[in-house]
Amino acid sequence: MHRSKNEQHSETISTALNVDRKSQTIERDSTRVICRFLMHGGDPARAKSIINRIFKLDQSEVKPLLDHVLEEFSDRHLNLRQILDNHYRLVRNYIPVEDVTCLSREQELLIGAYFSMEYAIESAALFNPSIVPHPDQTGVEKGSLRFIMSLRAVGEGHISSMVFRSGIISREGELTFDPPSSYVDTPEVLNPVYYRHLFYVKLREMGTCNSVAEYILEKLPKEFSREDLKNEIKALSDEPKFPEKEQLKCFKDMQRLADSNYELNFHEDHDLSERVIFPVSEEESGGIEDARFVQFRKDNGELVYYGTYTAYDGKTIMPQLIETYDFNHFKINTLNGNAIKNKNLALFPRKINDQYVMLSRQDGENNHIMFSDSIYFWQHSEIIQEPMEPWELIQIGNCGSPIETEYGWLVLTHGVGPIRTYSIGAILLDLEDPTKVIGRLEDPLLRAMEEERIGYVPNVVYTCGALRHYDRLIIPYSMSDVQPAIASVKIKELVDAMKKS
CATH class of the missing domain: 2.115.10.20 (Glycosyl hydrolase domain; family 43)
Known part of the structure; x- marks a missing residue:
């Protein structure tokens, strides 16, 4: 106005x-509100507890609950179903693999709703x-x-x-x-291509260009993706070659730089x-x-x-x-x-x-x-x-x-x-x-x-x-x-x- x-x-x-x-x-x-992702307390353990409580709902309760959410909030957002699905995917890793395959579509969207909030x-x-x-x-x-x-x-x-x-x-x-x-x-949100040399220069400015970062960057191609970086970090995490504290700090800094x-x-x-x-x-x-x-x-x-x-x-x-x-x-x-x-x-x-x-x-x-x-x-x-x-x-x-x-x-x-x-x-x-x-x-x-x-x-x-x-x-x-x-x-x-x- x-x-x-x-x-x-x-x-x-x-x-x-x-x-x-x-x-x-x-x-x-x-x-004017967006529907943003809500990670309660930022605690994975709490997320698992919430999901377990949702699992205990009878299937006959799930659809009416979801219908109520969609009826109450759909006219406030352009694509509420897609938003709830996106938020479900952000917490899906906290669900045991055997349970993920058994979830109904209504359960997935309802889980997404419990990890959502409106923000003015x-x-x-x-x-x-x-x-x-x-x-x-x-x-x-x-x-x-x-x-x-x-x-x-x-x-x-x-x-x-x-x-x-x-x-x-x-x-x-x-x-x-x-x-x-x-x-x-x-x-x-799309993940772009990263250039190894530029990534190295920025890490050096951040004070993170240590032997851990150099080791990971040597494993990456000149142009790499977020997934490439994630895979190399996981490989080094599974088979450590440097002190654990040093590795964890470097992993965090590299991920933060990539996310930025x-x-x-x-x-x-x-x-x-x-x-x-x-x-x-x-x-x-x-x-x-x-x-x-x-x-x-x-x-x-x-x-x-x-x-x-x-x-x-x-x-x-x-x-x-x-x-x-x-x-x-x-x-x-x-x-x-x-x-x-x-x-x-x-x-x-x-x-x-x-x-x-x-x-x-x-x-x-x-x-x-x-x-x-x-x-x-x-x-x-x-x-x-x-x-x-x-x-x-x-x-x-x-x-x-x-x-x-x-x-x-x-x-x-x-x-x-x-x-x-x-x-x-x-x-x-x-x-x-x-x-x-x-x-x-x-x-x-x-x-x-x-x-x-x-x-x-x-x-x-x-x-x-x-x-x-x-x-x-x-x-x-x-x-x-x-x-x-x-x-x-x-x-x-x-x-x-x-x-x-």
Whole structure:
């Protein structure tokens, strides 16, 4: 649901700069639920006990129980039977082989139901949007643009996932959102091919490249599958050649790395707003945070969408790269290298001087820039901006990928000031040498208005990416980490308001 804000739609920052706050806000909807796998307590022994209790049900009880589940929940999910079957398969290994062959179809689905739970993906918050042109502009009126917006959704237990909205920007810069579906669905998870050399390099960064890992990798082909890795781990586990503790730690790290690189496939006939990317790997178990999407132009002119996001396991973070051409099929890979630290990674929309370029914040305080021949490996960074103004003295960072303009690379930034207030600012980088800051706003472009200060995290305005539409910058932003809104500003006015370096 998209509602209007009953406030003045513009805020004057200076005599030269006028920011137009649009009337739309994007509402979170607690009725949008996924049916996720529930491993009670994470304990295999408990899972076996639950399954044994289900086995004790008389067959005459099984069908009515299953029918009741399907009747009560089928209208809340697009493919409930398939979901229950998937969840049954995840616990099938806890059932004795002789019993598996005797199970009826109803028993299988009922077991799946007992290992399922509904999860309201955006019940707590919906925030930190980024926006890119839609890959399909078919049928769009001349001068208008179809867009895709990614958002961070937070539900029970503060687990973050990635959701999407779509709509049209008119020639005049007005936004119309497509109504979101009442359904949401998670994708099929596919295991990709792994490259032995890249796998070795990442293990070395993780401090796991020991004799155990080297032994296993020597047994694997140059390109191997998740099943290949599983088989080699099992072979070494059955006939140990190294101390047990050392082997077990290495097995766990190799499996976690493999699980962090995967592919996702959504049904093409499902609406974009029905697609939710929910944590898959252990590295993401605490959430998928703050995706910064960019439409990237390859050397051959082909367009692809990259997004950087933070995988969080409840204790540590791991920067990830997500790639898609159509927002149906996604590839997820870990980012690697000595410079892959902290959050706030934002890729430039094209190469510069034959190198990939990325903004970052390795030290948690300053804006950095990195260059690399490979999009997956980043070894060095340098500081390009330090906090200077009162509203950013605690720390600064980027607010999404740079936007190419005739004036330079336009970068939205965020700054943290007194009482942990977050404001949005802007800088301008040289087109040919983006290590040079050639302009910056001395005052915030956006700061929280009074009615925007109340929310999940008070006194915050924040965005993960804006979009150029003709002469205007369209800025989706979140208000106190609870609800997104839209603002826009004329690019020339923004650049003219900057202090030149």
